[in-house]
Amino acid sequence: MRALNGFLSGLLFGIGLVISGMSDPAKVLNFLDVFGTWDPSLAFVMGGASVTAFIGYRIVLRRERPAFEPQFQVPRTSGVDRPLIVGALVFGAGWGLGGFCPGPAWTALPLGAPGTLIFIPAMLIGLWLGRSTKVNALVAGRLNHV
């Protein structure tokens, strides 16, 4: 049941990415190209998604627990720390280079472009490096927040 829920949520997310045009790196790169071939579509995607989630979260989180789990798992950290900012700088640089972030890259996978087929394994290596670095820093006690 958890797997079915996971699959359907992922499927809906993927369909949203395709309809919104975000599975096309060219649209993402043009959003970032404010002084060139600017395409503001991504702002509408972010707006539609976060407003919908804002309203939905307010309804859902009023319940005692999710349907198939004992409790909600919502991040408690709220402070801004160095790994957050350094991570966002590095992430943004890669996003501006390839036009892909993780969700759209997965959804674009079956379309089979060579650039996508290279991007995904590279992203997995990077994710492993980033998570390991963060976990090591946490263990060493150099971080206050996850």
Add this chain to the structure above:
Amino acid sequence: METGVLTAFTPWASLGGGVLLGLSTVMLMALLGRIAGISGITAGAFALVPDGKGFLAEGGWRVAFVAGLVAAPMVMGVFGAGEIAQTVPDNLPLMAVAGVLVGLGAGLGSGCTSGHGVCGLARLSPRSLASVLTFMASGAVMVAVLRHGLGG
């Protein structure tokens, strides 16, 4: 100077697609009580950071979520959706570097466009707002340098 492929501004499709992303996010919270952060889900699906818990027990729904993302274009095809327009950069070394940076940054920064962008903004998290403003600025600088800065 490298110029981009022109793409049409699609306010309604993008707004509608965005609402679907939001609904998926709410659905995952209502059913499994989880944040729809794709980088975190991906890391969990591939057990990229062992957490001592059973892989299938903890990772199963994450593997299924990623499978759902990948299945989306095929499912849309079955229901008669036309060809999906796409222009992926064909410079493969560049895409490899882009992939490593995206993964590394999301891993270090505890999230990406979905977890910090959609979910974090919906939770009015200052941490997520800081992340979104930073990665958008960083991405815009990268595109400005690549398209207008080098040899321009």
